Amino acid sequence: MKDGPDIARIAALVGDPARANMLSALMDGGALTASELALEAGVTLQTASSHLAKLTEGGLLKLKSQGRHRYYALSGYQVAAMLESISGVAASSGPTRTRPGPRDSSLREARICYDHLAGIHAVDMFESFAARGILEVQDETVSLGPQGHGFFSARGIDIETLGKKSRRPVCRGCLDWSVRRSHLAGTLGAAILDKILTEKWARRIEGSRVISFTPPGKRAFEKTFLPKL
Missing domain, CATH: 1.10.10.10 (Winged helix-like DNA-binding domain superfamily/Winged helix DNA-binding domain)
Structure with a gap:
């Protein structure tokens, strides 16, 4: 070798x-x-x-x-990221399996990926951040954009504290296996999921990776983290 x-x-x-x-x-x-x-x-x-x-x-x-x-x-998070990426490759090029049912639909919508949000809502959020200049995405590199510090500070997330809490990167893209585009990982991704759960906008379904939003919680999440252009 x-x-x-x-x-x-x-x-x-x-x-x-x-x-x-x-x-x-x-x-x-x-x-x-x-x-x-x-x-x-x-x-x-x-x-x-x-x-x-x-x-x-x-x-x-x-x-x-x-x-x-x-x-x-x-x-560690590297193992979770590897598994998420492998799942994406398997979903796109692996053997055809029975069409996913309702449970899988819920997983595609919103689920936990190690310690951050994954699924359609997470991908939409990541792309909204990039479009607004909250994040800067260049190839596989993700960093805070010019609007990032102020945006997250206004929502009770202290970027400076996140940087000191862990050796992990604050921002990192994670390829979403169900959508096959990136969602946000790193300590910032974890902090956003913590806020979602603390605010009771959503809850974790026991025995599953599904994150289930209440209707008011989904509206609050979108208003907070998916601002319209």
């Missing part, structure tokens, strides 16, 4: 169907036990433990202990 990152090793870890199901179950940024992940993957606990050991050793998962319980979570 040529010098550089070992893509084949990571691809082999993700490529197993059971491991892919486990990773997908953790895309909401939460943590699950081995037993819960075994159910998600449709395998025995013994088989799940073997898969989880490989994913942890490979750096895709991290293990958290709380009392007697052990929980597995994605090791």
Whole structure:
């Protein structure tokens, strides 16, 4: 193999169907036990433990202990971004599957992607930000535009604080698998989702990645983050 990152090793870890199901179950940024992940993957606990050991050793998962319980979570936002991108490629070029039903329609509309909003609403928001000069998007680089600091400050989001809270970028584009255009990730994307949930404009559906907006909440979200040109 040529010098550089070992893509084949990571691809082999993700490529197993059971491991892919486990990773997908953790895309909401939460943590699950081995037993819960075994159910998600449709395998025995013994088989799940073997898969989880490989994913942890490979750096895709991290293990958290709380009392007697052990929980597995994605090791970081880079893993979530990789899985979201792979989903996009699979959706556009993979084998044809049965047409998605209502549950999948809800996922396409709004869902959580690790710690930020994804789906149609998130893509619309990202493109509105770019059109307004709130964000500057050049190829794959996303940064705050000339209107960015003032816009988010007026909505109770302190960009300076976000930059100090984490080593993660404040702004980052994340390819949305369902829409196949970008939505906003990074600490700013996470802060926007936090505001949506804190304001009770939407709620997370238990056992799913779906973010469900109330009718008034959707109007408030659009008024706040999708200003008309």
